[in-house]
Amino acid sequence: MPSFPSSSPGSASEPVLRLRGLTTRAGGRVLHRNVELALHAREVLGVVGPSGAGKSVLLKTIVGIMPAAGGAIELFGRDLGRLSEREYQQIESYWGVMFQDGALFSSLTVAENIAVPLKERLDLPAALLEEICALKIALVGLPPDAGFKYPAALSGGMRKRAGLARALALDPPLLFLDEPTAGLDPIAANDFDRLVDDLKESLGLTVFMVTHDLDSLVAIADRIAVLVDEGVRVGTMDEMLHDPHPWIHAYFQGPRGRAALGAAVR
Amino acid sequence: MAHEGWIEATGEGDAVVLRAGGEWRITAAAALDAKLEALRLPPARHVRLDLAGIEALDTVGAWLVLRLKRGLTARGSDVSIENLAPELAPLLGQAERGQGAPPKPVKPGYVFLDGTAAVGAHVIAFLRTAAGQLEFFGLVVSRLGRGLAHPSRVRLIPLLAQMERTGASALPIVGLLSFLVGLVTAFQGAQQLERFGAEIFVVDLLGIGFLREMGVLLTSIILAGRTGSAFTAEIGAMQVNEEIDAMHTLGLDPIETLVLPRIFALMLTLPLLTFYADAMGILGGGMLCWLTLNIPPPVFLSELHNALTPQTLWIGMIKAPFFAGTIALVGCREGMSVARSAESVGRHTTRSVVQSIFLVIVIDAIFSVIFSRLGL
Numbered sequence: 001m002p003s004f005p006s007s008s009p010g011s012a013s014e015p016v017l018r019l020r021g022l023t024t025r026a027g028g029r030v031l032h033r034n035v036e037l038a039l040h041a042r043e044v045l046g047v048v049g050p051s052g053a054g055k056s057v058l059l060k061t062i063v064g065i066m067p068a069a070g071g072a073i074e075l076f077g078r079d080l081g082r083l084s085e086r087e088y089q090q091i092e093s094y095w096g097v098m099f100q101d102g103a104l105f106s107s108l109t110v111a112e113n114i115a116v117p118l119k120e121r122l123d124l125p126a127a128l129l130e131e132i133c134a135l136k137i138a139l140v141g142l143p144p145d146a147g148f149k150y151p152a153a154l155s156g157g158m159r160k161r162a163g164l165a166r167a168l169a170l171d172p173p174l175l176f177l178d179e180p181t182a183g184l185d186p187i188a189a190n191d192f193d194r195l196v197d198d199l200k201e202s203l204g205l206t207v208f209m210v211t212h213d214l215d216s217l218v219a220i221a222d223r224i225a226v227l228v229d230e231g232v233r234v235g236t237m238d239e240m241l242h243d244p245h246p247w248i249h250a251y252f253q254g255p256r257g258r259a260a261l262g263a264a265v266r
Numbered sequence: 267m268a269h270e271g272w273i274e275a276t277g278e279g280d281a282v283v284l285r286a287g288g289e290w291r292i293t294a295a296a297a298l299d300a301k302l303e304a305l306r307l308p309p310a311r312h313v314r315l316d317l318a319g320i321e322a323l324d325t326v327g328a329w330l331v332l333r334l335k336r337g338l339t340a341r342g343s344d345v346s347i348e349n350l351a352p353e354l355a356p357l358l359g360q361a362e363r364g365q366g367a368p369p370k371p372v373k374p375g376y377v378f379l380d381g382t383a384a385v386g387a388h389v390i391a392f393l394r395t396a397a398g399q400l401e402f403f404g405l406v407v408s409r410l411g412r413g414l415a416h417p418s419r420v421r422l423i424p425l426l427a428q429m430e431r432t433g434a435s436a437l438p439i440v441g442l443l444s445f446l447v448g449l450v451t452a453f454q455g456a457q458q459l460e461r462f463g464a465e466i467f468v469v470d471l472l473g474i475g476f477l478r479e480m481g482v483l484l485t486s487i488i489l490a491g492r493t494g495s496a497f498t499a500e501i502g503a504m505q506v507n508e509e510i511d512a513m514h515t516l517g518l519d520p521i522e523t524l525v526l527p528r529i530f531a532l533m534l535t536l537p538l539l540t541f542y543a544d545a546m547g548i549l550g551g552g553m554l555c556w557l558t559l560n561i562p563p564p565v566f567l568s569e570l571h572n573a574l575t576p577q578t579l580w581i582g583m584i585k586a587p588f589f590a591g592t593i594a595l596v597g598c599r600e601g602m603s604v605a606r607s608a609e610s611v612g613r614h615t616t617r618s619v620v621q622s623i624f625l626v627i628v629i630d631a632i633f634s635v636i637f638s639r640l641g642l
Contacts, residue, residue, distance in 0.1 A: 122292065122296065131329065131366050134364060134365065152606045202359060203324070
C-alpha cells in the first residue's frame, strides 16, 4: 500500500495538489493550456472564471472523471497518471467531492448515502458505521433525524450539506467543492461558508472550491485562481484587485465585487 | 509511516491511566473499535486519558476517544484528557457534536394485524390506482372534447413524430415476432390435425386465430412493453426535471401537449400494426404449410378465402384502438405520477407495463364475452 501523508497538519510541506502543464479539452475545444497550479496544505483555493471557461471541467479532470489531454496531476508529490489501478483506487479516498446539487443517490437515505463510501472501502461494525454517519451528519450541521430522510425530502441547502457529509465520509485531506453556495439564500450561503471554514480549521482540510460567489471568495478563500484565456492566474484577493486583465478587473471591480469587498471591510 | 493505533490501561485502584497512541484514523477504526470493546477497566474514580502517543487523528478517531470518555463518565468515573497535540484538539471539539446513532424510528409491530393491515393497504392502493386511472381518463376525455371542437389545437408535428416512433420503427420487431408465431402455430396445429387427416384446417386455424385474437394481442403486448414503457419513462424524466411544472407556468397544458399526441398516435398506429401483424403471421404460417405440409400457396389462399369473412377481420381490428388507448393512457398516467427520484421512474415504468398488459388481456376477455353474446 502506498503511503501518503496523513491529514494531520504539519506533515506536508510540499503542495497537496499540483498541476503541471495540464491541458484539457472538451468538445474538441481546448479549455486549459499548460495550467500550472499548486494547492498547499490547509489552504482554501477559490476557482473563478467566466461561464464556459471550464471550471467544472478542470475539477472533473483533476478527480479523474474526465481524461486530461496533456500534462500531469500530482497529489502529495505523486503523479496520478503513473499510479497502478490499485494505487489509484487507494488515492481516491484522499479526496472528497461535493457536487453542485449534492448528487445524492435518490434511492438512499442521507445516512445510507454517507455509508456508501464507508462500506465500499472499509469493513466497519454496523454500530460504529451508524455512529460515524450520525457524526458526519452532525458535523455538517444537519439535525440528527435528517439521516433517515430521502434526498427528495430535503431543501437545497440541506442537500448540499448532506453532499458535503458524504464527501467527508472517509475524512479526506483534500476536498473539492463545486459551486457550494450556488442556489442558496444569502444567509444559508453565509452559513455554508462558515461551515467550510470551520471544518477546514478543525479537520485540517485543503479545499479546492469552484465558485461564482464573491462573498464566498472574500470570506474563506486564501488564494484565488482565475481561469481566463485558457490559462490560470493565481493570487490573493489583493493581487486580484490590482490585476489589469479586463475580465478580472470587471469581476472584482464590478458593482458586486465592490459590494462584497465593502461588506468584508465593514 | 504511522503506527497502528493502540490503547492500554495502567495503574489500579482509584487512578487508572489509559494511554493511547499510534494512528487513530478511519482506516484503523474497526480494529480500534474491537480493542476498545475488549478493554476491561476496573471501576475507578479517576481515569486519565493520556493521548501523547497519538500520531494521527481524524474525526472518526476523535469520535472513538470521545465515546470512550463518555462511556467512562456514564459509569461514574472522572475522566480527563491529557497531552493531546494542540493542533489535534479542534478535532475533538468537532467530534463533541456527535451524539451517537439516533434510534431508528420504529413502528410497533403486530404479527396478525400487520398482515391484515398490509392486505387492506394493498386493496386501498389498488382502488386508488383505479380511481386515479379513471380520473386521468376523464381529464383526457375532457381535453379530447376540446381538441375535437378546435382541431387546430391538436398538435400535428408531435403527433406525426409519435406515430413514427410508435408505429414505423416498431415494424421490424412486430413483423418478425408475428411471422415466427405464425410459423409455430401452424406447425403445432398441423401436428395435432394430422392425426385426423385434417391438415388443411391449419389454414382456418391460422386465419381465424390471427385475425380474431393473436395478431391484435401480440401487437398490443409488444407495444405495451416497447411504447407504453417509453411513454412512462419520457414523461417521468420530464417530471423529475420539473419540466411538467414549467409547462404549467408557461400556459401549456401537459395533457394537451404530451398526453393527447401520444394517445392519438398509438390509437392510429396500433390498428395498422395489427393488420400488418395479421398479414405477417399468416405469411409465416403459409410458408410452413407450403414447405412442410405440401399445401401450395394457391390452395392455401383459396382455403383462407373460404375460412374468412370480412367480419373475422373486423372483430380483431375493432379491439385495436381500445387496446391502444389503454396502453397509452396507462403509460402517460404512470409517467405523470412519477416522484422526483430515479428509483420512482423505474418503479412506475414497471407498473406501466404490467398494468397495461393486464388491462389489455382483461379487455380482450370482455370483448370475447360480448362477441359470444352477439353470436359473432
